[in-house]
Amino acid sequence: MSDPSTPVSIPTAADVDAAASRLAGVAVRTPLISSPVLDEATGGHVFLKAEILQRTGSFKFRGAYNKISSIPVDARAGGVVAYSSGNHAQGVAAAATLLGLRSVIVMPSDAPRLKRERTKAFGGEVVLYDRETEDREAIGRAIAQERKAVLVPPYDDPYVIAGQGTAGREIVEDLSALGLLPDIVLVNASGGGLTAGVALAVKERAPKAEIYTAEPAGFDDHVRSFASGRRESNPAMTGSICDALMATSPGQITFEITKRLVGHGVACTDEEVARAVAFAFRELKLVVEPGGACGLAALLERKVDVRGRVAVAVLSGGNVDPELFARLVG
Amino acid sequence: MSDPSTPVSIPTAADVDAAASRLAGVAVRTPLISSPVLDEATGGHVFLKAEILQRTGSFKFRGAYNKISSIPVDARAGGVVAYSSGNHAQGVAAAATLLGLRSVIVMPSDAPRLKRERTKAFGGEVVLYDRETEDREAIGRAIAQERKAVLVPPYDDPYVIAGQGTAGREIVEDLSALGLLPDIVLVNASGGGLTAGVALAVKERAPKAEIYTAEPAGFDDHVRSFASGRRESNPAMTGSICDALMATSPGQITFEITKRLVGHGVACTDEEVARAVAFAFRELKLVVEPGGACGLAALLERKVDVRGRVAVAVLSGGNVDPELFARLVG
Numbered sequence: 001m002s003d004p005s006t007p008v009s010i011p012t013a014a015d016v017d018a019a020a021s022r023l024a025g026v027a028v029r030t031p032l033i034s035s036p037v038l039d040e041a042t043g044g045h046v047f048l049k050a051e052i053l054q055r056t057g058s059f060k061f062r063g064a065y066n067k068i069s070s071i072p073v074d075a076r077a078g079g080v081v082a083y084s085s086g087n088h089a090q091g092v093a094a095a096a097t098l099l100g101l102r103s104v105i106v107m108p109s110d111a112p113r114l115k116r117e118r119t120k121a122f123g124g125e126v127v128l129y130d131r132e133t134e135d136r137e138a139i140g141r142a143i144a145q146e147r148k149a150v151l152v153p154p155y156d157d158p159y160v161i162a163g164q165g166t167a168g169r170e171i172v173e174d175l176s177a178l179g180l181l182p183d184i185v186l187v188n189a190s191g192g193g194l195t196a197g198v199a200l201a202v203k204e205r206a207p208k209a210e211i212y213t214a215e216p217a218g219f220d221d222h223v224r225s226f227a228s229g230r231r232e233s234n235p236a237m238t239g240s241i242c243d244a245l246m247a248t249s250p251g252q253i254t255f256e257i258t259k260r261l262v263g264h265g266v267a268c269t270d271e272e273v274a275r276a277v278a279f280a281f282r283e284l285k286l287v288v289e290p291g292g293a294c295g296l297a298a299l300l301e302r303k304v305d306v307r308g309r310v311a312v313a314v315l316s317g318g319n320v321d322p323e324l325f326a327r328l329v330g
Numbered sequence: 331m332s333d334p335s336t337p338v339s340i341p342t343a344a345d346v347d348a349a350a351s352r353l354a355g356v357a358v359r360t361p362l363i364s365s366p367v368l369d370e371a372t373g374g375h376v377f378l379k380a381e382i383l384q385r386t387g388s389f390k391f392r393g394a395y396n397k398i399s400s401i402p403v404d405a406r407a408g409g410v411v412a413y414s415s416g417n418h419a420q421g422v423a424a425a426a427t428l429l430g431l432r433s434v435i436v437m438p439s440d441a442p443r444l445k446r447e448r449t450k451a452f453g454g455e456v457v458l459y460d461r462e463t464e465d466r467e468a469i470g471r472a473i474a475q476e477r478k479a480v481l482v483p484p485y486d487d488p489y490v491i492a493g494q495g496t497a498g499r500e501i502v503e504d505l506s507a508l509g510l511l512p513d514i515v516l517v518n519a520s521g522g523g524l525t526a527g528v529a530l531a532v533k534e535r536a537p538k539a540e541i542y543t544a545e546p547a548g549f550d551d552h553v554r555s556f557a558s559g560r561r562e563s564n565p566a567m568t569g570s571i572c573d574a575l576m577a578t579s580p581g582q583i584t585f586e587i588t589k590r591l592v593g594h595g596v597a598c599t600d601e602e603v604a605r606a607v608a609f610a611f612r613e614l615k616l617v618v619e620p621g622g623a624c625g626l627a628a629l630l631e632r633k634v635d636v637r638g639r640v641a642v643a644v645l646s647g648g649n650v651d652p653e654l655f656a657r658l659v660g
Binding site for chain 2: 028031033035036037053055114282285286287288318325329330
């Protein structure tokens with residue numbers, strides 16, 4: 001991402017509020033879903049922030065729209081460029097199309113078919129790269145330079161983080177309407193943009209809430225970074241069913257926020273995530289992709305004790321290939 | 331059902347209000363889900379009443395709980411009995427268990443595996459019968475007599491109808507909170523209990539709303555009954571993927587209500603329903619069973635013109651076997 005010596009702008013809860021104004025009437029205000037079955041399974045008072053119901057099927061539309069709508073009108077002619085394993089891709093393509101900008105999306109060649117197809121359907125031009133041997137950021141930067149396109153980073157950007165944070169703002173607002181405050185919030189983490197944004201918004205309104213990252217086992221860079229106090233990297237770049245949670249390490253900006261406001265994390269194996277996807281299908285009637293079900297898995301496996309507490313897990317995405325879904329729920 | 335010469339008690343909107351009080355804090359107040367994709371696909375302002383998120387995965391819990399909670403305490407010792415293809419089965423089993431009553435459920439031997447398993451999981455004792463050769467009502471009555479159990483009819487009962495109507499009450503309340511009223515409401519119809527209850531609640535608050543039944547092609551007994559003015563029967567008893575919508579004809583009580591307040595209906599083929607199930611998976615991230623997707627299919631196929639209008643389709647159930655679901659969405 002950026003050179004670590006460059007001073008970076010760290011977004012605040014006020015930036016999330018500004019993002020909420022920009023997104024009003026454009027992003028879906030997704031429901032906070034509760035279920036007696038889930039409460040029985042966990043012993044807590046559990047709510048699911050259903051970002052699977054967001055435009056494009058994941059929270060990513062929020063950050064993308066907030067970022068792209070902040071591009072000055074005279075800098076929009078070259079469109080935007082983004083690199084993404086699939087959910088950010090769709091969010092950027094859809095937001096750009098809504099705002100009348102062209103978009104080029106650099107996607108790994110092993111990204112799920114559904115995500116590639118939907119990115120095109122939302123109006124994005126897709127360029128594929130090899131996740132193991134090519135550098136997506138370099139490809140993205142080259143396209144940005146050549147076309148004078150504005151790069152929309154997947155997570156390490158103040159506007160993107162603030163946009164994702166609007167999901168956290170809605171969580172607290174909707175719980176407040178029920179006379180509740182969150183005790184625990186679990187957020188699926190890749191680069192940490194959603195976690196950072198949600199933490200900003202939630203801690204502003206519910207300072208005692210504990211925020212947890214939820215990551216795939218073996219890709220728990222946040223857990224290890226919280227322990228060491230610096231941004232740790234994952235050894236592998238492929239090998240989890242959670243294709244949406246494969247960033248190499250926490251972002252520079254996101255970690256500035258999450259090391260201060262989060263500091264806890266859990267990791268779930270592929271088997272645990274698969275059980276959560278099947279539970280969501282069978283008991284909740286929701287389609288959740290593996291990377292969107294990590295926090296739910298942590299709850300169902302009781303990795304975080306929520307007994308007697310108000311807990312929220314963000315279902316961050318639902319873009320799963322039908323073949324994989326059939327295997328996970330069958 | 332009952333002898334046509336017996337005077338029947340026709341429920342009213344006030345009975346739906348009473349049911350809403352009984353169900354408060356017990357049934358899930360299911361969200362009204364909207365989606366830009368759905369609005370684009372139909373040209374309307376479309377909302378989905380997500381009864382897939384109800385306890386047991388369908389609206390049936392509402393009527394079952396309202397009926398069973400109205401049984402006098404001194405008549406509860408023998409428990410309850412019900413006959414059902416699967417969703418009413420689960421609703422009755424779950425409601426009886428919550429209220430501390432035993433339940434016996436008479437289910438067709440070709441009912442989906444998931445529905446049979448879940449009925450047992452909710453505490454019901456399952457008795458199977460052959461849909462083509464045996465009479466489920468006779469079996470249910472025999473068990474009721476033998477065990478002194480109270481029969482919980484699937485639709486033709488004032489308490490059951492009033493309970494289902496609470497879904498309609500919530501539709502109008504939630505739309506009102508957005509400053510809207512429904513122009514069109516599509517309800518998947520089998521015996522017509524949900525349609526009748528929803529019609530009572532909606533027409534009380536939004537008299538100009540048009541209610542439509544949505545049925546499987548070949549099982550459109552409501553459409554034909556509305557046309558002839560009397561309760562018509564379906565020629566076949568099996569042969570649709572909508573296993574939840576296979577009642578032979580409209581109920582006596584339900585038709586008294588629906589012929590007055592509904593009077594319109596549409597029918598969808600298996601292929602159209604399958605496309606709607608796949609659309610809900612891919613675009614909405616919702617698990618809808620075929621019988622729960624008939625109204626959605628009618629919208630997507632533009633069988634009802636909702637352009638520029640506020641339309642609601644009830645997603646009445648989500649209990650679908652994983653094997654069938656995989657085939658429909660693959």
